[in-house]
Amino acid sequence: MPLAEAETRPRRTEFALKSPEVLLKDLDAAIGDNDPKGTDARATVLQHMRTLLADSRAAAEETLIETGKGTRCAQAICAAEDAIIGAIHLFATRRVYPVQNPSEAETIAIAAVGGYGRGTLAPGSDIDLLFILPYKQTPWGEQVTEYILYMLWDLGQKVGHAVRSVDECLRMAKSDMTVRTATLEARYLAGEKTLYERLSERFETEVMARTGPEFIAAKMAERDERHRQMGNTRYVVEPNIKDGKGGLRDLNTLFWIGKYFYRVRTSQELVGKGVFAQSEFRLFQRAEDFLWAVRCHLHFMTGRSEEKLTFDMQPELAERMGYNKRIGMLGVERFMKRYFLVAKDVGDLTRIFCTSLEFAHAKDMDLVGRVLAPFRRGRQKIRGEKDFIVDSGRLNVAYPEAFESDPVNLIRLFMVAGREELLLHPELVKAVRRSLRLIDADLRRNADANAHFLTILTNPTYVERILRAMNESGVLGKFVPEFGRIVALMQFNMYHHYTVDEHLIRAIGVMADIENGGLRDELPLTHELLPQLNDVRLLYVALFLHDIAKGRPEDHSIAGARIARRFCRRLGLSPAETETVTWLVEYHLSMSEVAQARDIQDPETAKAFADIVQSPQRLALLMILTACDIRAVGPGVWTGWKGSLLRALYFATEPLLSGGHSKVTQSDRIEDARIALRGALGKWPDEELEAYTGRHYDHYWLRAEPELQIEHARMIRNADKSGEPFAGTIRVQGFEGITEVSFYTPDHPRLLSLIAGACTMQDASIIGAQIFSTRDGRAIDTFRLRRTFTSDEDEKVRATRILDTVKQLLQGQRQILIDLGKESRYNKRLKPFSLPAEVMVSNNLSEKFTVIEASGLDRIGLLHQLTREISDLNLTIGSAHIGTYGEKAVDVFYVTDLTGQKITSKPRQKKIHDALMQVFEKKPSEKKLLNA
Numbered sequence: 001m002p003l004a005e006a007e008t009r010p011r012r013t014e015f016a017l018k019s020p021e022v023l024l025k026d027l028d029a030a031i032g033d034n035d036p037k038g039t040d041a042r043a044t045v046l047q048h049m050r051t052l053l054a055d056s057r058a059a060a061e062e063t064l065i066e067t068g069k070g071t072r073c074a075q076a077i078c079a080a081e082d083a084i085i086g087a088i089h090l091f092a093t094r095r096v097y098p099v100q101n102p103s104e105a106e107t108i109a110i111a112a113v114g115g116y117g118r119g120t121l122a123p124g125s126d127i128d129l130l131f132i133l134p135y136k137q138t139p140w141g142e143q144v145t146e147y148i149l150y151m152l153w154d155l156g157q158k159v160g161h162a163v164r165s166v167d168e169c170l171r172m173a174k175s176d177m178t179v180r181t182a183t184l185e186a187r188y189l190a191g192e193k194t195l196y197e198r199l200s201e202r203f204e205t206e207v208m209a210r211t212g213p214e215f216i217a218a219k220m221a222e223r224d225e226r227h228r229q230m231g232n233t234r235y236v237v238e239p240n241i242k243d244g245k246g247g248l249r250d251l252n253t254l255f256w257i258g259k260y261f262y263r264v265r266t267s268q269e270l271v272g273k274g275v276f277a278q279s280e281f282r283l284f285q286r287a288e289d290f291l292w293a294v295r296c297h298l299h300f301m302t303g304r305s306e307e308k309l310t311f312d313m314q315p316e317l318a319e320r321m322g323y324n325k326r327i328g329m330l331g332v333e334r335f336m337k338r339y340f341l342v343a344k345d346v347g348d349l350t351r352i353f354c355t356s357l358e359f360a361h362a363k364d365m366d367l368v369g370r371v372l373a374p375f376r377r378g379r380q381k382i383r384g385e386k387d388f389i390v391d392s393g394r395l396n397v398a399y400p401e402a403f404e405s406d407p408v409n410l411i412r413l414f415m416v417a418g419r420e421e422l423l424l425h426p427e428l429v430k431a432v433r434r435s436l437r438l439i440d441a442d443l444r445r446n447a448d449a450n451a452h453f454l455t456i457l458t459n460p461t462y463v464e465r466i467l468r469a470m471n472e473s474g475v476l477g478k479f480v481p482e483f484g485r486i487v488a489l490m491q492f493n494m495y496h497h498y499t500v501d502e503h504l505i506r507a508i509g510v511m512a513d514i515e516n517g518g519l520r521d522e523l524p525l526t527h528e529l530l531p532q533l534n535d536v537r538l539l540y541v542a543l544f545l546h547d548i549a550k551g552r553p554e555d556h557s558i559a560g561a562r563i564a565r566r567f568c569r570r571l572g573l574s575p576a577e578t579e580t581v582t583w584l585v586e587y588h589l590s591m592s593e594v595a596q597a598r599d600i601q602d603p604e605t606a607k608a609f610a611d612i613v614q615s616p617q618r619l620a621l622l623m624i625l626t627a628c629d630i631r632a633v634g635p636g637v638w639t640g641w642k643g644s645l646l647r648a649l650y651f652a653t654e655p656l657l658s659g660g661h662s663k664v665t666q667s668d669r670i671e672d673a674r675i676a677l678r679g680a681l682g683k684w685p686d687e688e689l690e691a692y693t694g695r696h697y698d699h700y701w702l703r704a705e706p707e708l709q710i711e712h713a714r715m716i717r718n719a720d721k722s723g724e725p726f727a728g729t730i731r732v733q734g735f736e737g738i739t740e741v742s743f744y745t746p747d748h749p750r751l752l753s754l755i756a757g758a759c760t761m762q763d764a765s766i767i768g769a770q771i772f773s774t775r776d777g778r779a780i781d782t783f784r785l786r787r788t789f790t791s792d793e794d795e796k797v798r799a800t801r802i803l804d805t806v807k808q809l810l811q812g813q814r815q816i817l818i819d820l821g822k823e824s825r826y827n828k829r830l831k832p833f834s835l836p837a838e839v840m841v842s843n844n845l846s847e848k849f850t851v852i853e854a855s856g857l858d859r860i861g862l863l864h865q866l867t868r869e870i871s872d873l874n875l876t877i878g879s880a881h882i883g884t885y886g887e888k889a890v891d892v893f894y895v896t897d898l899t900g901q902k903i904t905s906k907p908r909q910k911k912i913h914d915a916l917m918q919v920f921e922k923k924p925s926e927k928k929l930l931n932a
Helices: 020-031 039-067 070-096 139-154 166-175 177-184 193-208 212-229 248-261 278-302 314-320 331-360 366-372 409-419 426-434 441-445 447-457 463-473 475-479 481-486 500-515 524-532 537-545 556-571 575-586 590-597 603-613 616-631 640-658 666-680 686-694 698-703 706-722 751-761 792-810 825-829 862-872 906-921
Strands: 109-112 127-133 159-165 187-191 379-382 385-391 394-397 727-733 738-746 766-773 778-786 838-842 850-857 875-885 888-897
Touching: 020 039, 020 070, 039 070, 039 139, 039 278, 070 109, 070 127, 070 139, 070 187, 070 278, 109 193, 127 139, 127 166, 127 177, 127 193, 139 159, 159 166, 166 177, 166 193, 177 193, 177 212, 177 248, 187 193, 212 248, 248 278, 248 331, 278 314, 278 331, 314 331, 331 426, 331 463, 385 409, 394 409, 394 426, 409 426, 409 447, 409 463, 409 475, 426 463, 441 447, 447 463, 447 537, 447 556, 463 475, 463 500, 475 481, 481 500, 500 524, 500 537, 500 616, 524 616, 524 640, 537 556, 537 575, 537 616, 556 575, 575 616, 590 603, 590 616, 590 640, 590 875, 590 888, 603 616, 603 640, 616 640, 666 686, 666 698, 666 706, 686 706, 698 766, 706 727, 706 738, 706 778, 727 792, 738 751, 738 792, 751 766, 751 778, 751 792, 751 862, 838 906, 850 906, 862 875, 862 888, 862 906
Parallel strands: 127 159
Antiparallel strands: 109 127, 109 187, 379 385, 385 394, 727 738, 738 778, 766 778, 766 875, 838 850, 850 888, 875 888
16 A cells, blocks of 8 residues: 555554563453363463454554554564563463472573564564573473463464573574574563573673674674675665665674674664764664565565565555656656665665774774775875875875865775775765765866766776775766666666666676676677777777666667767767767667567678668677677676677678678578588588588578588488488587577478477477478478576487477377466566567568567467467468567567568558467466367
């Protein structure tokens, strides 16, 4: 429910929580004369506690929706849990297992530990309890402990527990950092309070004393490992709100360290210790409150301990928290932007906290210094710099007025930090934040400031690190307001893994890596092209700007080009340089779209692309920019297959731009391909070779790669010798990350559809297909599948299953369900997304084929259904290009009619359009079978 709607309703009366003593009286009244040890009394207690738990959580959820206060909700849930455990403990010790004259051994204390010990609980959180014994366990203590635990388990609680004496607690805390952290957070709940106090006092004097640096080092190492496992960035679009970078666990870590090292009881006390300023503490509170609100909402929505903000949860969460759609941004995107800004605040607080520890307590913290950062005492001058110094191994201002006297220093400091390979002093970071108001229109127009920024932006040795530091400090978004608009901006789709600002910085980082000599195996062509460029700097500027207009209602490439034109002039680039960068931003998606969605072997594809690019220099720039852009989208998005498509497009287009296209005619290319194949198959008799090459139409020699032609020749020869009507071959290509499966069989109107269905039945993702027919009525179809398994053998096993399935489908031994894939996990994951379907039918993109481009929401089985519909329309598919961009499918088919001609009739084009649109809109519900 949106907050706006909640505010129109009368507020529910605040839930009145009773103390354990009062709850015990209620239980006594409810039980009456029944034996407290009997099953009826136990059932009564259980029902009473179950009602209390349900009512308290319902009240907490309603208050959360009405107020949005996450910490308050978590504290209310915790308070109810305290009352329930306290009441059950009293009932167990006073009614079920009373002891008239207890010995010292017959005492027990219960403490909340872990997150429960901090006094906050999410609805699905574990209840972590420590049962503290004076010495060893007694029969009475065992009975009480079991009664309490079984009661909580019967309530449906997830209870983690330990039963230890005080000595055992201390011994384990000294040797186990997890136990030490749990004991640090122990909070008294019920029982003999002196036992709890004895543990607390001894823990402080025997464990905490003189072990602060050791504890801090362990917690920071633990945090770093947790971040590494989560991807080491806070800007993933499906973040983990508890354990992810910038999540609640990071705030917990700060408090653990503060409590251990500074001996504080509350986070508020860190202000008095000088660790946080009052404003920073307020930031801590706001971040904690927001994260708790998100976590509690998520648990209430799912009914379980769900910590990951998955796509299917995000829209409902946004609605519950009152984030509505605005121009250019969905409500869910506004909500996630808020989340990432809070995660950024958590990162800022972590840096402030850690560096405060490092600098304020360096003499006692050699161990911590090795974990947090290099540390050395003293202040040194930097040659040629009057405004900056090296202070204890980090960059700092030489005097307090450095920014007021010259605001250009707010940009220059980052250039100096990069050049000198220095981290920023915490006092410098604070001074920068206090001085952000100095970044105004005058500074943005300042030639020196812009020159410094251009130096930063185009220096491969430090650009990614320094841009990220500028972004984290808030300087980048102020100095480049257009960049500020996309800070923490998340695009609600499954394709992009990071926020827009993080994607841009990562793309620049990929470019820097290339220029520094890295990624030679993954991006070989970029290294060949780099020496040919007139000015590599333009790539850095274009990469910084290519997505800067995201989140606006208009096309971000067009809007971005306008921004680029203004910004390049501001940086002092020449008119020619400005024009190049502007063009790169406007057309930054073109090469990827053409390479992945068009038939590169069709001469018209290269001609049309050459008309857009117009020069070899632009082609080289666009090739490198496209590779950097795709690689920075997220893990696994860049593949060798995509690289091979881009290289093929580059090599098909480059001769047209350099004047080499007139040297080789189409007939020459066909003859060269035949000669090359004869050379590769040298042992074949001449007559057999001549007969084989004559079976193929001319377009086969133009569009099939040489390696594929060799594979096909051997497959067809073996099939002909064995007399088998069906044959297949498998080729696993490690570098490209694909597996090729080729099929040789009598042609069939629905062959492509059957193969697509077989691939779906074997959980194979199709990324491309080439379809050929021979003069004697046979089909040679090659499907390219996205690699799934690490082992080549596993890939071959799956491919063999696909071959077998296709053969069985052709022979009528198996059939395909009409709702193929309807219940798949992938399709369920796509439910939060909605995309308009589009079908385009064009005769302008190919000389010989009509091109059909169908795009819309992806689903398992979509390709099978599209190709089946195309065959029902009596169309022949010449090639298919299958693209998936997150939740969006873009499938392109080069087709002719049954006579091999283009589809020129307007009514028939409309019929094709309408039929394929229906495929996207169909929602089959009955499990019917499709006959081959």
